Amino acid sequence: MKVITESINFSTKGFSDIKDITSMINNKIKDSKLRKGIVTVFVPGSTGGLTTMEYEPGLIKDLKNLLDKIIPSNIPYFHDETWGDGNGFSHLRASLIGPSLTVPFSDGRLLLGTWQQIIFIDFDNRPRSRNLIVQLIGEE
Amino acid sequence: MKVITESINFSTKGFSDIKDITSMINNKIKDSKLRKGIVTVFVPGSTGGLTTMEYEPGLIKDLKNLLDKIIPSNIPYFHDETWGDGNGFSHLRASLIGPSLTVPFSDGRLLLGTWQQIIFIDFDNRPRSRNLIVQLIGEE
Amino acid sequence: MKVITESINFSTKGFSDIKDITSMINNKIKDSKLRKGIVTVFVPGSTGGLTTMEYEPGLIKDLKNLLDKIIPSNIPYFHDETWGDGNGFSHLRASLIGPSLTVPFSDGRLLLGTWQQIIFIDFDNRPRSRNLIVQLIGEE
Numbered sequence: 001m002k003v004i005t006e007s008i009n010f011s012t013k014g015f016s017d018i019k020d021i022t023s024m025i026n027n028k029i030k031d032s033k034l035r036k037g038i039v040t041v042f043v044p045g046s047t048g049g050l051t052t053m054e055y056e057p058g059l060i061k062d063l064k065n066l067l068d069k070i071i072p073s074n075i076p077y078f079h080d081e082t083w084g085d086g087n088g089f090s091h092l093r094a095s096l097i098g099p100s101l102t103v104p105f106s107d108g109r110l111l112l113g114t115w116q117q118i119i120f121i122d123f124d125n126r127p128r129s130r131n132l133i134v135q136l137i138g139e140e
Numbered sequence: 141m142k143v144i145t146e147s148i149n150f151s152t153k154g155f156s157d158i159k160d161i162t163s164m165i166n167n168k169i170k171d172s173k174l175r176k177g178i179v180t181v182f183v184p185g186s187t188g189g190l191t192t193m194e195y196e197p198g199l200i201k202d203l204k205n206l207l208d209k210i211i212p213s214n215i216p217y218f219h220d221e222t223w224g225d226g227n228g229f230s231h232l233r234a235s236l237i238g239p240s241l242t243v244p245f246s247d248g249r250l251l252l253g254t255w256q257q258i259i260f261i262d263f264d265n266r267p268r269s270r271n272l273i274v275q276l277i278g279e280e
Numbered sequence: 281m282k283v284i285t286e287s288i289n290f291s292t293k294g295f296s297d298i299k300d301i302t303s304m305i306n307n308k309i310k311d312s313k314l315r316k317g318i319v320t321v322f323v324p325g326s327t328g329g330l331t332t333m334e335y336e337p338g339l340i341k342d343l344k345n346l347l348d349k350i351i352p353s354n355i356p357y358f359h360d361e362t363w364g365d366g367n368g369f370s371h372l373r374a375s376l377i378g379p380s381l382t383v384p385f386s387d388g389r390l391l392l393g394t395w396q397q398i399i400f401i402d403f404d405n406r407p408r409s410r411n412l413i414v415q416l417i418g419e420e
Contacts, residue, residue, distance in 0.1 A: 001141040001281040003316045003419055005386045036143045038180050038275060040318050040382050045393035046334040053235045054186040058218035059228065066211060066232050071346060078338035088339065092346050095333045099396070102180050102242050102382050104275035106145045111273045113185035116239070133391045135318055135384035137277060137417060139143055141281040176283045178320050178415055193375045194326040198358035199368065206351060206372050242320050242382050244415035246285045251413045253325035256379070277417060279283055 004032045006134040012122035015073075016064045016093070020055045021132070022110065022117045028134045029105050037138015039110070040102045044133055047090040047124040049097030055117040063121075067093055073125070090123035097121060105138070144172045146274040152262035156204045156233070160195045161272070162250065162257045168274045169245050177278015179250070180242045184273055187230040187264040189237030195257040203261075207233055213265070230263035237261060245278070284312045286414040292402035295353075296344045296373070300335045301412070302390065302397045308414045309385050317418015319390070320382045324413055327370040327404040329377030335397040343401075347373055353405070370403035377401060385418070 008024045025039060041050055053059055077088025101118065104111045112118070122128055148164045165179060181190055193199055217228025241258065244251045252258070262268055288304045305319060321330055333339055357368025381398065384391045392398070402408055 001143070003281070003318075005316060005384065005391075036145060038143075038277060040384050042382075042384050042391060043393075044391055044396065046332060046396045051235045052186060052239045054219075054231060056219070056222055058220070058222035059231055061218045062228055062232055063235060066236075070210065070350065078341045079334075079336070080338070082336055082338035088342055091334060091339055092342055095331045095343060095399075096346075096377070097236070098238065098378065098381075099332045100382050101238075102182075102240050104145065104180050104182050104273050106275075111145075111182060111184055111275075113183075116184065116186045119235075133384050135386075135391075137318060141283070176285060178283075178417060191375045192326060192379045194359075194371060196359070196362055198360070198362035199371055201358045202368055202372055203375060206376075210350065237376070238378065241378075242322075242380050244285065244320050244322050244413050246415075251285075251322060251324055251415075253323075256324065256326045259375075 001139050004136040007131050008134055009131050012128050012130055014122050014124045014126045014128055016067055017122045018060050019120045020117045021120050025118055025134060026110055029108055032136050033140055034136055034138040035108050035140055036106050037136060038102050038104050040100060040135045042133040043099040047087060047094050049094045049099060049121050050101040051097055052116050052118055054115040087125045090125055093123040141279050144276040147271050148274055149271050152268050152270055154262050154264045154266045154268055156207055157262045158200050159260045160257045161260050165258055165274060166250055169248055172276050173280055174276055174278040175248050175280055176246050177276060178242050178244050180240060180275045182273040183239040187227060187234050189234045189239060189261050190241040191237055192256050192258055194255040227265045230265055233263040281419050284416040287411050288414055289411050292408050292410055294402050294404045294406045294408055296347055297402045298340050299400045300397045301400050305398055305414060306390055309388055312416050313420055314416055314418040315388050315420055316386050317416060318382050318384050320380060320415045322413040323379040327367060327374050329374045329379060329401050330381040331377055331399060332396050333399055334395040367405045370405055373403040
């Protein structure tokens with residue numbers, strides 16, 4: 001059994017930009033030589049979240065609309081009074097979706113469904129460069 | 141330390157059918173002979189989710205009502221234009237609740253509260269046969 | 281590789297009382313002597329949840345307001361007919377936010393962002409004494 005700490009880097013546009021990070025995670029598993037275990041993907045920050053979805057253009061729009069409805073970006077938040085950066089809605093969306101996703105792998109591949117992708121959502125209100133933690137625990 | 145990959149199978153009715161899968165998970169721990177570790181339950185698909193609740197008839201109704209309110213099934217979604225299968229709401233509910241749940245166990249049993257059960261919710265709009273991944277990491 | 285099962289204890293005021301438990305978790309990692317691995321924090325109960333946030337007074341208010349809006353405490357729930365303890369809203373909030381959070385650590389410290397804290401939210405409708413499971417898996 002081994003623990004391997006890796007990270008992945010990419011750019012986002014913010015404003016609920018949804019990125020499919022599945023192949024980046026699968027590559028980290030391949031590089032690790034681990035055959036069986038779990039991978040924990042983690043957002044070290046408070047304006048991004050992780051979940052899975054069928055990554056197709058219709059659902060990408062639907063998910064953005066849902067987030068706008070539940071946590072609107074155009075109403076006042078107390079957070080914005082504290083810092084003045086206007087991203088209170090980004091923080092709330094991140095806490096709701098959550099910063100951590102653990103996915104099992106076997107035979108060196110993620111055990112995802114055929115139409116299921118791992119996504120990172122950047123809830124911030126500006127383009128960002130993102131660095132996510134990819135921690136693998138498993139055996140060769 | 142060992143990694144063991146198992147799965148559980150069951151039928152659902154769809155439409156936010158909520159299944160208590162606690163005893164199925166506890167049985168997998170018992171069969172594994174592991175005494176201490178974590179179990180990651182994972183939905184390999186994009187229309188189901190995992191969380192915990194007190195599994196009693198009142199709350200089961202409340203949780204379905206809540207999901208209907210936040211993500212209604214009777215409004216149009218862009219996803220439905222893509223595939224025509226009318227389950228855009230199922231996908232969104234699944235992304236919100238999340239496909240992964242990690243629970244610690246000790247002395248060969250899940251460390252749940254007395255009135256807390258692990259539930260799978262089938263958000264799809266038809267009956268399904270479901271197969272969930274149960275990955276155990278721990279020691280004997 | 282080792283598995284270590286610990287717990288943390290603290291009091292809450294209920295009613296979406298949000299507690300920053302980051303230093304308690306970091307102390308458990310330090311005591312464990314593990315350098316690299318994952319920690320799974322788990323709520324053994326069905327009226328509390330875990331996520332991360334920037335722990336500042338404005339956002340604390342915003343998050344409480346959001347929960348009151350999505351899952352109001354002043355409307356009837358079927359759960360309240362079952363038990364009469366009036367905390368149906370607490371259970372629903374707990375199922376939505378989720379009882380489990382897995383965070384990677386390296387060099388003996390949580391891999392959190394600079395302005396990111398691990399929070400426990402007590403959704404119950406009364407003050408509580410809480411005991412959370414902290415399960416560490418990793419190597420020295």
